[in-house]
Amino acid sequence: MNNIRGQCVKGAKSAIAISIIMAACLVLLGCERSSSVEAKFENYLERLANVQENEAIEVATSTYEYPRKRDLFQQPSRQTVGLVDALQLSKCHLMELVAQRNTVLGKVQDQFRSLEYEVALLSGLKSCLATNELNADLNQDLQRIYNIKWQELPLHITNTLYSSDALYANAFSTNWYTEETNQGLYSLQSALEELSSLHALYREGELPEYFDILSYQEEIEKYDQLGRISYSLQSATVYLHASTQQLKQYDSVIFCGKNRDTTKYRRLKNVFQKYYVGEIQPYLADLNSAYHTLSPHIGILYTANLDKQYHHPVQSAYTEYKQATINHAQYWMSLFKRCGDQVGQSR
Template sequence: MNLFCHPLLLLLLLVLTGCEPNTATRSFNSYNERLANVLDTSPVAVDDIDLIAFPEPRELLEPIEDIRIDLLDAYELRKCGLFNLIAERNSILGKVQDKTRQLRYELILLSGLNHCQQVLPQDSEVLPMLEGFKQQKQAQLASHLWNMLTTEKEWRQQLTIYHQPFELGLFYGFDESLNAFNFLTFIQKNILQGTSVEEKQADRLIKHQEQLHTHHYFGQLVYSIHLATLWLEAITDMLEQHEQRLICGPNRNQQKAEYLSNVFNKFFASELQAYLAELDSQYRQISPALTTLLTLEHARKSATTPYVEQYLNGKLHNRFRQATRQHVGFWQRTFKRCNIKIGTR
């Protein structure tokens, strides 16, 4: 009998595979333990700390007055193709739309109102009413966008801290999140300029929402950078404490330094360096859009200030880059002092 085809063995294999440690965490652990072994010391402990959380929806939701057009007046808008849209919004299903579909509706409505103003006869009795209605709706658009981004499940889960680092070489959700947030800045720019967003563009909101459903991207990126920073700081501190004990140079036995070089090549140069560089690159690509979306004036913006200061205004990222530079700096000093070429054993 082929044992690998036995259902129970397959189930056990899947369970065991699912329990494997995160590859980035495993690499940092191995790096830490092997360096400590060469230095005849104990591996350093990394104590995770609480991170600033993304605020709860109740702290962020901006109240929006429900402004609707009378159906008798709306019926006149059949002449410019807007009646069916408004009737659909006033239906039972229309009243329970999620916030992504609400924003989509508001964008299409405003585009339709602009169209109606252009095509209806100048003596139409509904034109004065349309202008006032349009101005009220235009003033609410920024709040609709804010509420969608900060309180709608699929969008806010991208910003909520996700306590699991990315695997080595696997950064799920980057493309989807980058495209979605860049698109929101496009929508935001049009809102601020009072420019119409056509229906095909507004429909993309739904597509982006669907693509984000399985990801927790920015919250996972933040946690990955945070955890990598803690590892780098702790390991560098261990190395620097033993730096003067690394004997090397002409006519010296520099076996310990060469062993350390082997560990550096096996774990840091071969695995972790590319991982850290990708974290840095992805953060620098996605943070501008999020900074734009979360820092413009909103009634509830103050609730996000600690989050923005920590994760978008440089505190976390600067500490990460400093930890990386300090760690690399140790190895540069050591290899130069010991005349060891990087990448060789």
């Protein structure tokens, strides 16, 4: 019996050890894939410089300073209802909701739960006031609270977007986005869509019949997709600018045309085909796809009543990235035109 127990303990320990090793390998694999993205950009730049027989431009990706969560939080007002009046809310089925909010846990609930509470309370108050079953004083008091709560709903949406633990953890990163590390992307998309829909209804003076944001919270908090996409757009922009500058700065050493030594041109064209078309463009396509998965709902980040210095950088990062890709493509098109080639034409 003791031998069996001993074997079981050893087996359990082995299983735990294997799990730890597998988890470590997955982390390392993620790091390798992430760093390999940067290696592709660095290799491409080095190859361009080698053909030009000049030094590669030094690239320094920026260290981004992210705002503190407490600087992003906006304090809503606190509206209360007296005990006797609160008892009357049972007529409108709001007593249980308000009671849960007034517990110790309810008072410290996170922004996701707080937003769900605010939407549920507003819906309940709206229905309650429409019944005309309350006395005049309570009706007036609840109408005042409803008006204040209604005005503050965008503030609660902003707090959920910017200062909730889940979305704050998701929003900032120093890791590259890759297709292999895109877990949580679609939960993030769904959460942004839910918040966008809520805000759109609010602007029309309406509330959703059903509002669920909590179901996405755990998945969003585990990953950093919004941060990865932003960081990748910013970093890719830096490398694309450097590569374009490298090409333009030493363009004069690339000869083509009759009676010219076109060796460097042919080698440079090979670099374009093998490293830009073969490696960089597929990655940029993946990054574009990730951004466009979120882009229909990204606008909700900028409806916030928040100082612009605190706005999330993803939208401006994409604008700059898009221009950097255009500038880079324009150089190649101008070079191929100068040398009588079509873009991507093999010779």
